[in-house]
Amino acid sequence: MRTKITIVLLLLNAALFYYIFYVRQHDIGDRENTTILGSEASNIQAITIEDPDQPGSSIHLVRQGDNWTISSPVEWPANPFAVRPIIADLQRLYSITSFTVQDLIKSGQTLDEYGLEKPRRILTFTPASLPGLPVNPVTLKIGAPTQAGNRLYILSPDGQRVHIVMRSLAESLNVRLDTLRADTLFTIDVFEARSLNIEPAAGSRVRFRRDNERWALEAPIQARASKTGTEITINDLRGLRVDRFLDTADTAAPARDSLALPALRVTVEGNNRSETLLIGDRLEKAPAAASGGENTEPAAEYYAQLDGRKAYFIVRIPDILVKTLRDAQQDLRDRHILDFNRANVSSITITAAQQTEVVLQRLEATGNPESAPWQIIRRTDHGPQITPADHDAVVRLLDSLASLRVLQDGTEGKGFVNDAPSDAEKENYGFTMRPAREVTLNFAAEPAPAGATAAPVPALTLQIGSGASTVAETAGNTYARVTNQNYIYRVSPDILDELPANPLAYRDRVIRELPAGAQITALRLTDLAKRVIVMDATFPLEPDAVSHAAIESLAAQLRTLRARQFVADDFANTIYVAGEERSWAYQLEMTITLSGGAAARTDTDSLFIAARSGGTTQYIGSPQYRVIFEAEQSLIDVLHAITYGPRDPGPPPES
Structure with a gap:
């Protein structure tokens, strides 16, 4: 039983391989042989789309490098998203089935029955020229749809054969001029831009020029320009779109009159090319938000035209951009006054x-x-x-x-x-x-x-x-x-x-810093008014010394004597505190021992301390360093603990 099943499976596999390598490949080869257009469709340079029912309405497209331009009925950049489907449909135009015109005549039929005597569309394209060979335009006549509805008839370029093809080609050709026209105005990117020129109808021309990574204002004065502001403005100009074209004489007349002397002429120069937008009068309409959502900047409609092109159109420009263009000398100027390293x-x-x-x-x-x-x-x-x-x-x-x-x-x-x-x-x-x-x-x-x-x-x-x-x-x-x-x-x-x-x-806040080998060995604080010694400490301190922690903290802070800010660069016997001249309240004497060498050396230093004049202000004077300064808050706090701490009654008892 198993042997029979194995034999059957082997036969089925053999049949499958035969189909794949012989029948399937033969079908694919036949399909490749039914391509209507050959290599001439691989590099199309021009396309003309005609509607025989509307004489004079033909649209002519010309390729310029990687871009397409409408050369007739108006000269304008073409929308690449509308042209690409046409190119793609021509390059992959396959014949589902076909028959000769001669066989059609023999059967008593005519081209008119297939919509090819008076075709609905006539498409003519020009392939790229080859050296030494003439360029022959290729013409396709697009006829009526088949009864199935999703296919249509076309006449071969030589007029000898009728092909049935998918109707996607007819759909890509059934585009209006408005759809084929690009709605972009400026195509120069910010990184390519080399200059920005703004010419108002009344006033001086304002010119900005890129200088490596910076921007400079060249006219009417020479000054630094705001790199960020200038590049944002160029980017905003690149974001402008045609709202609608004015193709009829009646709709174009107001724009033509307005742009005879445009309110603004804006030019962006790039690498070996420039683009200029002429902006005319504002349309008398209530201000509206710019397209893109309710939270976008308000905008208004203006008559406009691209320099060198005949088409008139309406463009919607944000109010903030219009203000920037009109006040460019002020708004796009660098507001930093000094530029230095x-x-x-x-x-x-x-x-x-x-x-x-x-x-x-x-x-x-x-x-x-x-x-x-x-x-x-x-x-x-x-x-x-x-x-x-x-x-x-x-x-x-x-x-x-x-x-x-x-x-x-x-x-x-x-x-x-x-x-x-x-x-x-x-x-x-x-x-x-x-x-x-x-x-x-x-x-x-x-x-x-x-x-x-x-x-x-x-x-x-x-x-x-x-x-x-x-x-x-x-x-x-x-x-x-x-x-x-x-x-x-x-x-x-x-x-x-x-x-x-x-x-x-600007003086260094560190007044004195003891070296590593120096030690404060004694501190004495005297109340000068009462002539009473408030503190007399010798280091190391006795364990039961009063204010032990405060004295240790004071000694630690005196190692690096810092000022919050300086008051005077000389010492005086009095200090101006709280609106009057006063004597110093305390004198702090320090004994400093410096180890090293054959024997230790002892120095003395004194600081004079004023009465505290506020929660964060207390003045200190140094005769040795000839300076009066405000103490840092940490030193103020420890002096308060030593001078007032023993008399502090503490918090009131709880009731």
Whole structure:
């Protein structure tokens, strides 16, 4: 029984293999032989679609590189999503069955019965030319559908055979001109764009040019442009679409009149090509939201035309984009006032009216220059006085300068105030006499290739002025300018607080730091008014010493004496506290022992402490370091624990 089953299975397998390798391959070969068009359809260069029932309505498409263009009845870029199905249907046009025209005549039938005497569509395409051979257009006549309905008749290019094909070709050819026309206006991508030109009907032309990775405003003035703003604008232009074409004389007349002198002419230039959109009058309609959802920006309709093309159309443009184009000189300008490399700054000079000049100098560093220390140089009658600068304070200063921006235009007035001020106007802005601030940045020479001389980098000088109180337009405002430029900007008045002209604002907050071999061996705190010793401690402390933890904490903080901020760069016997001149409240004496060498050395130091003037403010003076400063909160708290702690009654008892 099993032997019979095995034999039957072998016979069935043999039959299956015979079908696959002989019958199936033969069917496929026959199908390949029924392709109506040959290699001429592989590289089509032009297509003409005619409707015999509508003379003069033929559409002519021409291939230009990888793109298609409608050359007739209007010149316009073609929609690639409408052209691709036509190309694909021609390249895979198979004949389901066919018969000769001669056999049709012998049977007493005519082409008219198949819709081929007066075809519904006539498609003519031109293949790519081959060297030395003529180019012969290929014509297909599209006839009536078959009775089955999903197929149709077509006449072969030589007119000798009628083929029955799937009707997908007829569907792809049954497209209106509006469908074949692309609705895109700008095709230049942001990365390809090299310039943006905006020409209003009234006013100066505004031109932006790409400079490597930056954008610059070239006309009507030369200034830095906002890279982000300019590229967003170009991208928004690329997103514009034709809302509807104006093909009839009646609908095109208002657009033609409006675009005789367009309100805006916008040109984007790319690599060896440019595209220009002419924008005319706004249509008198209520503002509507731009397409894409309820939360999109409001937009309006405008008459428009592409330069060099005859077609008129309506385009919907967001209101914010129209404003940007009309105010491009202001809106697309870089609002950063200073452009500099912070790592290359070698020194900073700050001056203010009736104040001492502050000079900050960067010291050389072997590694990252931004981590290099800074120092303060003060010029005195006895020569320059040098003190270490607080690195964080200098970094904050550079951050403030780098982030200084022109105020946004609004109800308070425009930010780009004046691009060509007269001397009288400069005086009104506060620049003719001593400005409120003047900051000069000096730079190290930029690195140069081997064998070349390093090119010096010119200094930058920023001036901050306060508007004249006698001039209404400038009163109460703060202005900025760079001395090698002629532009006046309006800035936030907070910049004056961020650019203090006091050397104490930049002094290193560490007043003294004991070396590793130094130890505080004794502390004594004296109430100067009462002449009473509040604390007298010798280290190591006795286990039962009063305020043991507070004294240990005080000694630990005194190892690195830091200021929250400096008050004066000299010591005085009195201190201005709470609106009056007062004597110091306490004196803190320290005994410091330095080990090392043949014998230990003992030094003494004193700090004078004022009465606490607030929850977070207490002044300390150092005769040795000739400075008065505000203590950090941690030191204030431990001094409070020592001076007031023993008298603190604690929380009230619970009732």
